[in-house]
Amino acid sequence: MAQKIEPRIFKGARDFLPPQMVRRNYVINIIKTVFEKYGFEPLETPTIELWETLSGKYGEEGDRLTYRFTDRGDREVGLRYDLTVPLSRVVAMYPQIPKPFKRYQIQPVWRADKPQKGRFREFYQCDVDIVGSASMLADAEIIAIIYEILQILRFEEFTIRINSRKVLSGMVEVSGAGMEKEFDIYRAIDKLDKIGFEGVAEELQKLAIPESAVGKLLDILKIEGTPAQRLDTAAGLLAGSAAGQQGVAELITLFQYLSRYEIPGSCFAFDICLARGLDYYTGPIYETVVEKPRIGSITGGGRYDNLIGLFSGQSQPATGSSVGLERIITVMEELEMFPPQLNTSTGVLVTVFNEDLLPYSIQIAGKLRQAGINTDLYTGASKLRGQFGLANDKNIPLVAVAGPDEQAQGSVNVKNMASGEQQTVPLDALVEYIRSILSGD
RNA sequence: GUGGGUGUAGCUCAGUUGGUUAGAGCACCAGGUUGUGGCCCUGGGGGGCGCGGGUUCAAAUCCCGUCACUCACCCCA
Structure with a gap:
């Protein structure tokens, strides 16, 4: 007999044995069912995309974490980093698709990251997006879906944090920090939960932002009160920025719509510190966090009105969210939320x-x-x-x-x-x- | 890319100040039970201690290197 090959698996990739698959399918089926209940239709795209399709969409960090290689024909290609960019490519390639286009997509994505708890190199995302609607109603639909999915899966404590890139850019504009440092500032702000106001202040100072600008940014971040009050205050502080004002107005509309859905107010919140890492967001952004297992966000998304234009030359409003299957499963395992007897599909x-x-x-x-x-x-x-x-x-x-x-x-x-x-x-x-x-x- | 931790049976781990043929639980196999599992009892197979080198009369136990895995940072689902 030939020498045995040590059975190993690529780091950050996993095998799903039958008992796990039964649970995964249980979650996927619920997610898929809700997506379809809201009138979304399925889409799948290739694992491999041309490098030009993937590059430069996510930001510096995203580029670094995208698997990239040349195929046998010396073509530059990569493994998809998310499902949003492939969707944008599809929408640009098939202009005949009726709008608004509501699609969902459940497929693995790849990130050349170092694996950690709840973090893999190959993992599934479940995306829902609406292309072709600039209305806040589209954003409300997405948030309503997220709420319903988590409800059906019996999540009890979670918060859908909501903010807007326009509000953030308005902040930067008004503060006088300089728009060229926009994304760096967002990243610093995003850490507020972890490092506190002082930490954020330090981070901002490291960016060589004028002292006065740091102060102004912090003032805005420290807004308090109910969501409505904070939006109101923000509107005042952002009076000097057209983008900022528009962002606030949009969020007000969004929250009005959300109040029409049967979502308890305790499940979502305006959170001016939410930034999100990807470059392509342009409007409302949202993510769901759970406190119980400290695992970060279980969903994340937002509006990206300019991304499709990169492929079609004609911009197209779009918004959507990714539902993080892996993290949802991790949470459900840890909190023992799976129905018992969910170990086999055989009767x-x-x-x-x-x-x-x-x-x-x-x-x-x-x-x-x-x-x-x-x-x-x-x-x-x-x-x-x-x-x-x-x-x-x-x-x-x-x-x-x-x-x-x-x-x-x-x-x-x-x-x-x-x-x-x-x-x-x-x-x-x-x-x-x-x-x-x-x-x- | 940066820092910390760990590497002993398929898995989880124990191995005292270096000292005789390296242990446990679980898993596995067989039997108790040739029409019935999960529980229990009995017996059995399986590793030479990540790898390489060094120190020593003697190393899983000490030293050096190396590889792997893992946690955290960054970033993100």
């Missing part, structure tokens, strides 16, 4: 008593499968003991035994693995019996 294992009785077992499995019951027919070589062991290891809730006695009377013996109870049921009643156990419990 029943049909055993094979011996070679002679195999036809009978096949017949039984066929009957169950025809009825739409997920049925495993044992294909191994073990005796009944081993077959029960397998059902146990795989968490299959029911085992059907069809031995000589059962065959003689045209029945099947069904064992409930959780309770240990067994019952012999006639073949005609089998489907109904198993269905009732699997659904009811």
